[in-house]
Amino acid sequence: MQVPAPIEYERATSVEHAIGLLTRLGDEARLIAGGHSLLPMMKLRLANPEYLIDINDLHGQLSYIDIGATRVRIGAMTRHRELLESVALAEVCPIFRDAERVIADPPVRNRGTLGGALCQADPSEDLSSVCTTLDASCVIRGRDGERVVSMDDFHRGPYETAVRHDEMLIEVRIPMRPHGSSAYAKVDRRAGDWAVAAAGAALWLDEHGTIADARVGLAAVGPNTTGIPAISEALRGRAPGEDAWTEAAAIAEAACRPVTDSRGSADYKRHLAGELTRRTLRTAWERVVAWR
């Protein structure tokens, strides 16, 4: 029987209250949102916080998808299901719907949140890869105000983020550029499982139909879900097409650092990183063309 170690439980009634509790209780306190990353870790005694601060009462305040002309703002308490079911978000960032369709299962998606997924910083986690692909920024609030960090700075390594113990992730911001689209693809062993490997791609065209910029983010093939700047450099100014996707796939294969485990061999994962990069770039491009 898996049960967490004894804990003290508090409910936060506002963001300020949550940050006040974190400050007062110190680094033995953890925020709990959906709980679908933290509670399993607590049951396995991999995480042993003394205090849990439940922020689910902040759902009304921190669950939103605000789509503007130059950026999309998503509240950290937005649940997976809300991301999956947002038609407006799928129109501007179809990568979210692609990813959410293959994240866990409906009961888990009813609870898990965007902020919780990012703060867990699991190298196999899909939304970290999605946000990296989209060049998102994370808004972190503390006692002294807010700071905004890029995904590359946010994701410090496996299970490690830029959020300090007395701070809270409250929003994710995604810059919007014209003539762009995105896609996500994952290979898993069974429906809703963690990825064997996964890739996200985003692509923007200029007025001549040439690639203005492109980004790729991989999951589960290295200690981090960082983007691959070399792909962006190789694709900028190129004509979209199979030659470009193949070159990007080769860069992804060379850049990733998979390890052999029960989900597959390092060679297989490397192959997937390349193939999924090729497919998601192709899909993102087809979506831009269809959209224009």
Place this chain on the structure above:
Amino acid sequence: MEVTLSVNGEPVTRDVEARLLLVHFLRDELGLTGTHWGCDTSNCGSCVVLYDDEPVKSCTVLTAMAGGHDVRTVEDLEQDEVLDPVQQGFMECHGLQCGFCTPGMLMSARALLDRDPDPSEDVIREAISGQICRCTGYASIVRSVRWAAVHPEGRSEA
């Protein structure tokens, strides 16, 4: 700590440990053993209950977190000795073999039909995709949910 929540429409107040998982609260504190405790790892879905009308895995929710919320378990499906259409459907279409996954399957099916009274087979399969039937009786389960969709009054017309 003292927690008050609504279980099957009735307010319930208990003094519990903050670490107590909802599945154990329902089974051990309230004696509602219809909710099954399976894998402990939010994979199998036999512990699915409705939490504010939506399915959640009760092995991955603290009782304390459910305070102030509305929880419904499989015991709430039958009303006045009349089976819920999903229960009747599982009976009509052989939707259970060993029965271990059944309470979770029934609750997910109920939530699905409340939202979408006429779901396709694909939609049903997606709705129960967080649940494992170790007897592998998925085809019968899907047929059972379809039966309930076609018979919203529940009883067999035969």
